[in-house]
Amino acid sequence: MPRRVPLPREFLRKPFAVGDARAAGVGEGRLRGKDLERPFHGVRSSGGSRDTLLSFCRAYEPRLGAGQFFSHWTAAQLWRAPLPYEFDPTENLHVATRAPHRAPRSRFITGHQVTDPLASVRLRFGLPTADPATTWLQLARTLGEANLVAVADHLVLTPVYPEPTELRPYVTLDELSSRVAAYSGPGSRRAAAALERVRLGVESRPETLVRLMIVDAGMPEPEINPEVWSDDGEWLGRGDMVLRRWKVLVEYDGDQHRTNTAQYEKDMARRERFRQAHWNGVYIRKRGLRYPAETVERVRTALLRAGWRP
Numbered sequence: 001m002p003r004r005v006p007l008p009r010e011f012l013r014k015p016f017a018v019g020d021a022r023a024a025g026v027g028e029g030r031l032r033g034k035d036l037e038r039p040f041h042g043v044r045s046s047g048g049s050r051d052t053l054l055s056f057c058r059a060y061e062p063r064l065g066a067g068q069f070f071s072h073w074t075a076a077q078l079w080r081a082p083l084p085y086e087f088d089p090t091e092n093l094h095v096a097t098r099a100p101h102r103a104p105r106s107r108f109i110t111g112h113q114v115t116d117p118l119a120s121v122r123l124r125f126g127l128p129t130a131d132p133a134t135t136w137l138q139l140a141r142t143l144g145e146a147n148l149v150a151v152a153d154h155l156v157l158t159p160v161y162p163e164p165t166e167l168r169p170y171v172t173l174d175e176l177s178s179r180v181a182a183y184s185g186p187g188s189r190r191a192a193a194a195l196e197r198v199r200l201g202v203e204s205r206p207e208t209l210v211r212l213m214i215v216d217a218g219m220p221e222p223e224i225n226p227e228v229w230s231d232d233g234e235w236l237g238r239g240d241m242v243l244r245r246w247k248v249l250v251e252y253d254g255d256q257h258r259t260n261t262a263q264y265e266k267d268m269a270r271r272e273r274f275r276q277a278h279w280n281g282v283y284i285r286k287r288g289l290r291y292p293a294e295t296v297e298r299v300r301t302a303l304l305r306a307g308w309r310p
Contacts, residue, residue: 248280
């Protein structure tokens with residue numbers, strides 16, 4: 001059995017263009033090796049090119065033409081936007097270019113021609129990507145209002161505990177408002193309506209969806225992740241959604257309560273502080289997102305018991 005010729009080191013680290021490999025002296029036989037994936041025409045990879053969205057984007061990077069960039073749903077996922085679904089390795093990547101250049105065409109690629117004069121490109125994980133405001137406006141054509149609000153809440157968030165390598169917010173609320181005011185493309189009305197419902201400080205998609213459920217049902221809008229103290233001045237903690245006047249706390253229980261024991265213990269201690277200070281907690285799990293009427297009724301009941309009247 002013939003010995004496999006090793007690839008030059010620079011072609012082991014990331015996907016590469018066949019033309020670049022040929023120029024470096026890699027033979028045709030080696031480029032047809034069964035150990036190499038062919039994620040796109042003219043591209044080879046040493047493996048894992050479709051394991052994650054980021055690896056799939058990197059596999060297409062050698063084919064990006066001048067001025068082309070990742071856009072729409074792909075850009076949203078690169079900005080870690082909380083979308084209704086997670087990355088599916090069978091889905092196409094969205095790649096755009098500015099008019100008058102034609103939208104890119106390739107297998108596994110959905111191409112777009114961008115005419116928005118204010119659209120800009122930023123590097124995200126080293127990849128040319130539509131800026132956050134442009135990405136959000138691109139989603140406005142197909143994404144429902146509640147999910148559009150959730151994405152914007154994420155983009156304008158300044159986390160309480162930011163990651164050291166992340167510059168947040170990805171876009172300020174003022175910047176997003178300016179872009180919406182100047183935008184007249186597809187989805188402009190939906191974007192303008194969603195913008196009115198965007199709030200600072202929202203830390204997860206479920207928080208957005210539950211907040212909108214509460215408001216759409218005619219109940220008071222809760223404060224988002226504020227600090228709360230007892231009547232005696234004792235610090236109780238931060239609450240996801242706080243209806244302070246009625247001492248009602250609405251919180252979404254994510255998977256961290258199942259997978260992170262330390263976080264679970266911390267949250268239980270905080271809940272006990274709220275309970276001892278005579279706060280009524282409404283705790284919502286995934287089922288509460290699937291059955292909004294049930295969630296709304298639970299919050300309404302807590303408010304009515306606390307003296308709220310519609």
